[in-house]
Amino acid sequence: MAITKQYLKSKPVCKVTFTVPAEEAKEVKVVGSFNGWSAKKTPLKKLKNGTFKGTLDLDKDQSYEFRYIVDGTYTNDEQADAYAWNDYAGAENSVLHV
Template sequence: MAITKNYLKTRPVCKVTFTVAEPDAEKVSVVGDFNNWKPTKKYELKKLKNGNFKGTIDLEKDQSYQFRYLIDGSYKNEEQADSFAWNDFAGAENGVLEL
């Protein structure tokens, strides 16, 4: 799994690209406080021929976001997140993006 950040010079936005290696998965989405934890089509990653899932979303920079991957209905953290934060509701840690 990997995260790539590309900050735009003309707007206060960071294009965040998520790459998830889950070749046996059918569906992978990114959910977090930026989308109210809802796996909508906009945050669904596309499956590539090599079995990885990849997608880019625009997020406001100078912000911190909690997130997780939703892989075929199960939550999974990004190992390369900037940090982790405990979530009492989920009883688990969420990954944190620092933009």
């Protein structure tokens, strides 16, 4: 898994690209505080090499909690900037600082 950040000079926005290698998966989504934890809003696109990828514009100078849903199973990104405990889920969430 990988997270790429590209800061824009013209706007207070960071283009964040989420990349998840999951050749066997049928569906990968990214959910988090940036989209109200809605799986419908951010499906990642499967590429020919089996990697899922998607880019979001997120406000700079913010922190966001997120997780991936790979075929219905929640998972964290090992390259996250940090992790935060979530009592509701009873698990840690990945944290992204932009």
